[in-house]
């Protein structure tokens with residue numbers, strides 16, 4: 001045999017072996033009639049193989065939901081759903097499962113209603129106050145696990161609208177006012193969630209920053225401003241997580257509904273950002289067939305008013321092309337393959353309650369923000385304290401939660417709603433059974449801990465007078481569907497706090513809010529702790545912080561302004577009431593909404609100046625700045641060195657100069673060159689550093705050049721403006737002891 005023949009025969013033998021292996025892998029993973037079950041193919045290849053087998057009706061069935069009780073007609077198929085907000089019938093003939101969607105902002109919604117249980121995590125804004133990317137991942141992972149245990153394969157969480165308007169009733173579901181913080185946090189939440197093989201989604205795309213007239217409002221904003229603010233949060237979140245879904249919002253944007261807005265859905269999302277997943281409309285946010293489809297809307301929820309029979313007709317008549325239809329279906333299928341919901345469908349099981357408690361408590365402990373602590377009143381000394389007055393906020397039995405479609409059902413029901421325990425009703429505040437009073441008592445067994453509801457102010461004052469310390473709980477309920485009229489606390493809580501503080505010079509205020517609030521009594525109290533909507537284990541976390549077992553480390557993801565007069569908009573624009581059909585009295589309200597309500601304009605003239613950027617630019621003093629949060633220890637910053645490059649490296653030394661271990665969130669801000677025409681500074685990075693007393697660490701924060709760039713409308717892209725960049729490092733947006741200017745080009 002010649003040498004060349006030998007090598008040829010070896011080649012043949014090798015090729016044969018490869019073929020056998022390939023065939024055996026093939027037969028193991030994919031039945032011959034379902035080649036798309038071959039997991040070695042890419043999600044896009046698998047989707048394409050399925051698509052080739054689908055009939056027109058099957059394709060259309062993936063394009064829409066099947067109705068929602070209370071919102072428009074419900075199809076008979078809806079009865080087969082798992083009880084969530086959305087249900088899409090799969091293609092069972094081809095092994096494509098149904099999509100069961102559940103709202104899952106800070107936990108799985110409607111569990112109680114469905115006879116199940118889920119953990120309530122601290123609300124989303126609270127989690128943003130931890131600035132902790134690992135915890136954000138854990139947040140998403142927990143929700144993902146509980147969704148699967150309850151039989152869901154898609155989450156409708158992932159809210160990331162920026163806090164442009166601090167009276168927006170849904171800010172508690174979002175991640176604050178900074179696009180980089182919000183985007184990076186939501187990216188990790190979605191990554192953690194999708195790792196559990198659950199489809200994720202980011203919402204509400206975009207500029208849905210007010211609830212008033214949300215189905216009618218037309219937001220007017222220029223391209224640069226939207227790309228650098230609200231849209232940037234989505235861009236970063238999608239880049240970091242590859243989330244499967246994006247929910248387009250109710251509002252119009254520059255004239256077109258978000259769900260039929262070509263600029264938003266196609267030009268930016270699908271083309272510029274190369275989003276491969278699918279766009280689903282908010283519930284009732286689809287308003288057309290051909291226009292929405294051409295603009296890039298892939299899926300209508302909750303029903304099939306535009307994407308059912310009308311879509312079929314549009315395809316049959318050639319108004320909408322088959323290629324366009326196929327693109328929508330492909331996106332849905334490829335997302336299902338990519339996320340693993342086809343290869344690893346959810347198996348119903350018992351939720352790990354204890355595991356959920358652990359995560360919820362840890363996140364609550366990392367997200368509460370100590371706003372003020374004069375004379376180091378906190379932490380309380382459990383060994384020495386003899387009497388504590390616990391006042392207000394239903395703190396004897398529970399802690400409040402955020403409402404609307406984010407609402408998680410408490411086990412056993414709402415602890416205070418009349419006529420007693422049990423009901424969780426849309427439009428009514430819900431308190432979770434986590435009792436601050438009980439947990440404070442447990443921490444201070446030698447103290448006399450008494451409760452006053454606060455309804456009777458003189459009684460609360462008398463209790464405060466006779467106690468060493470008064471802890472007043474104040475709340476402000478927030479919910480989908482409504483904005484607050486003011487930034488004030490509701491009811492007579494301001495009067496209660498002022499009266500208690502006047503009676504006892506050692507007063508602590510614990511806030512349970514989902515937005516900033518004004519504090520006319522701030523000068524009278526020693527300590528203020530923002531506990532947000534603290535979730536299933538809020539009171540345990542709170543007590544650990546009050547008594548110093550946990551050192552607070554949260555920092556504000558939103559500015560607390562002094563008063564409404566300092567906001568970019570004095571009031572929130574509202575629709576003419578005659579233009580809004582009343583769902584309680586008008587049987588056609590749903591169809592009228594779908595067909596489109598008369599619009600009214602809101603101009604976001606503040607543009608780039610969202611949150612702290614607004615107050616910075618106008619030199620407006622605030623109550624508490626973005627990034628602010630105290631600790632029971634102290635930190636010192638030194639040694640700043642900024643090294644240009646990709647990434648830019650910002651290095652410094654952080655020391656714990658106090659007597660307790662703690663975690664500091666060190667923040668890096670940058671002022672762009674004057675020619676960039678930007679607000680005074682922007683957050684570009686941060687690091688959360690754990691330090692023992694006396695310990696020092698060298699820290700490096702890597703800053704992506706993209707985070708230093710501006711959106712250039714002419715070239716339709718991001719650009720780094722050459723010039724001098726002022727880097728500043730410190731514990732809050734207004735306390736930045738380290739500064740260095742570096743030239744970048």
Ligand code: BGC
Pocket residue numbers: 085103156203282283405
């Ligand atoms: C909300 C969405 C939610 C949907 C389904 C809508 O009213 O705006 O955030 O996911 O309902 O419950």
